[in-house]
Each structure stands twice: as structure tokens, then as C-alpha cells.
Amino acid sequence: MMHLNLLRLGACRVPSRLMSTKSTSVEINDKTGVAILSMCRPPVNSQNVQFLRDLKSSIYEIENNKSRGLILTSANSNVFSAGLDILEMYNADKEQLGTLWTELQNVWIALYGSGLPTAAAINGHAPAGGCLLATACEYRAMLPNCVIGLNETQLGIIAPKWLMSGYQNILPQRLAERALTQGRLFTTEEALKAGLIDEIVNSKEEALEKCLNFIGTFAKVNPLARSLTKLQFRAANIKEFEKIRQKDVEDFVSLASRPEVQKVMGDYLENLKKKSKK
Numbered sequence: 001m002m003h004l005n006l007l008r009l010g011a012c013r014v015p016s017r018l019m020s021t022k023s024t025s026v027e028i029n030d031k032t033g034v035a036i037l038s039m040c041r042p043p044v045n046s047q048n049v050q051f052l053r054d055l056k057s058s059i060y061e062i063e064n065n066k067s068r069g070l071i072l073t074s075a076n077s078n079v080f081s082a083g084l085d086i087l088e089m090y091n092a093d094k095e096q097l098g099t100l101w102t103e104l105q106n107v108w109i110a111l112y113g114s115g116l117p118t119a120a121a122i123n124g125h126a127p128a129g130g131c132l133l134a135t136a137c138e139y140r141a142m143l144p145n146c147v148i149g150l151n152e153t154q155l156g157i158i159a160p161k162w163l164m165s166g167y168q169n170i171l172p173q174r175l176a177e178r179a180l181t182q183g184r185l186f187t188t189e190e191a192l193k194a195g196l197i198d199e200i201v202n203s204k205e206e207a208l209e210k211c212l213n214f215i216g217t218f219a220k221v222n223p224l225a226r227s228l229t230k231l232q233f234r235a236a237n238i239k240e241f242e243k244i245r246q247k248d249v250e251d252f253v254s255l256a257s258r259p260e261v262q263k264v265m266g267d268y269l270e271n272l273k274k275k276s277k278k
């Protein structure tokens with residue numbers, strides 16, 4: 001209850017500090033010490049190099065400012081994030097592909113490896129790279145009638161092991177394997193049933209409140225002990241990722257530059273455009 005009140009106060013009176021980049025904005029409430037990181041790259045927060053760099057620098061800024069927690073959300077009305085920017089992968093040269101993938105890795109490790117309590121207020125669709133961000137967090141509240149999931153196999157591509165880590169942390173192995181091989185996008189309701197999200201909420205405000213409440217559950221826990229305990233759970237995945245990090249970039253570049261994969265991207269983009277014009 002106390003946290004709800006603080007949040008309400010935060011909306012009007014409690015001073016907050018603002019930081020922003022071209023495609024992110026961060027508001028740190030001075031009373032709660034919790035940072036709300038909003039992704040704002042219209043129309044769908046698709047993840048291009050600049051967006052990923054902005055996201056990474058906002059995450060590290062929040063971490064370095066000794067915030068009490070981080071809530072990730074979207075400034076767009078119906079999309080949390082549509083995943084990697086396909087426009088930036090289509091007809092791109094190998095260097096551009098390598099840079100994009102490196103920046104995706106950088107964001108993932110910044111969020112997944114953050115010592116802060118992290119929560120996602122998923123106020124819209126979260127396919128592929130959007131799901132990656134949400135599942136790197138420790139808690140998820142999501143609006144109804146949206147989808148979330150790693151749909152890579154549906155696009156004829158594979159999610160590397162580190163990218164599956166969020167799923168593996170959250171879902172039972174059997175369910176994670178089935179969802180990943182099917183490239184399944186869960187509806188909000190299915191995601192709750194599977195345990196992929198923690199709560200269904202009716203508004204973005206409620207999602208933020210739930211996230212704040214989650215972060216509030218650590219109020220009486222020693223932050224260093226909490227953070228080290230969290231990272232012990234994640235250490236094996238992080239270590240594995242660090243070992244294959246460079247090779248993973250090479251593998252992605254080699255896969256994404258194949259003519260048949262480029263064709264899938266071109267067709268997929270065309271379908272997206274046709275759909276959005278209907």
C-alpha cells in the first residue's frame with residue numbers, strides 16, 4: 001500500500017529526475033528511488049543499432065545512479081517492442097549485421113546481468129527481441145490481448161542459447177523446449193497460465209504499480225546480498241554467453257546474410273507492410 005501511495009505521489013508532487021536519449025527516457029522517482037525506463041522509438045520500438053545503444057546507456061546510467069530498481073516499459077500505446085528492426089537487417093552488409101547483433105548482446109547482458117531488481121511493465125505486444133527484454137527482467141505484468149514469445153523458428157531462424165536464457169529461467173524445460181521449437185507466440189492469458197508473465201493488468205498505470213510493488217518486496221533485504229544472490233542464479237548462463245560471445249556474432253552474421261534468410265526477411269517485411277496498410 002505504501003508503495004502505491006508513493007507511486008501516486010510520484011505522478012504529481014514527488015520530485016523526479018529525468019534523463020533521456022533519442023529513443024529512451026528515464027524517470028527516477030526521488031522518494032521510491034525506482035527508475036522507469038521508457039522505450040520510445042515509434043511506431044513499434046523496433047530495435048536498431050541506435051535504439052539498442054540508447055537502451056544500453058540508460059540501463060547503465062540507472063545502475064550507476066544507485067537506483068533502487070528498474071522498470072522497463074514502452075511509451076507506445078500498443079507495442080512493448082517488436083524485436084529487432086528487420087529494416088536494419090534486410091540488405092545490410094556484414095559489418096552492419098555484426099554491429100546490430102553486438103548491440104543486442106550488450107543490451108541483454110546489461111539487463112540480464114543487472115544487480116538491481118528489474119521488472120517489465122509490458123503494455124503491448126512483445127514478440128522476439130521484445131520478449132528477450134521482458135524475460136531478462138525478474139518480474140512481468142502485462143496488458144490483455146497482446147502477444148509475447150520467441151517466434152524465431154516461425155521465421156526460419158534460431159534463437160541462440162543465451163537468447164533462450166530468460167525462457168529457461170522462467171519456464172519448465174519441457175514447456176520452454178516446446179514453445180521455442182514451435183516459435184510460439186503466447187497470448188497474455190496463455191502467458192500467465194504458462195508462467196511466462198506474473199500478472200495480467202488492466203492499464204499501464206496498474207502495470208507500473210505492480211512492478212513497483214514487486215521491487216518494494218526487497219525493501220528490507222540487503223541490496224548487496226540480494227544482488228549477489230540473483231547473479232549466482234544467472235552466473236552459469238552469463239559465463240556460457242561470455243565464452244561464445246564473439247563466435248555468436250560471427251554465426252549470426254553468417255546466418256543473417258544468407259540469401260535464403262534475406263529472402264525470408266524481405267517477404268516478412270512485405271507482409272508486415274501489407275498488413276499495416278489494410
Ligand SMILES: CC/C=C\C/C=C\C/C=C\C/C=C/C(=O)SCCNC(=O)CCNC(=O)[C@H](O)C(C)(C)COP(=O)(O)OP(=O)(O)OC[C@H]1O[C@@H](n2cnc3c(N)ncnc32)[C@H](O)[C@@H]1OP(=O)(O)O
Nearest residue numbers: 046082083084085086087125127128129155157272273276
Ligand atoms: C526475420 C528475421 C530474420 C533473421 C534474423 C536471424 C537471427 C536472429 C534470431 C533471433 C533474434 C531476434 C530476432 C527478432 O527480433 S526478428 C523481429 C521479429 N519481430 C516480429 O516478428 C514482430 C513483427 N511485428 C509485428 O508482428 C507487429 O508489427 C506488432 C504485433 C509488433 C505490432 O502490430 P501493429 O498492428 O500495432 O503494427 P504494424 O502495423 O504491424 O506495424 C507498424 C509499422 O512498424 C513496422 N514494423 C513492425 N515490426 C517491425 C520490425 N520488427 N522491424 C521493422 N519494422 C517493423 C511495420 O512494417 C509497420 O510499418 P509501416 O507499414 O511502414 O507503417
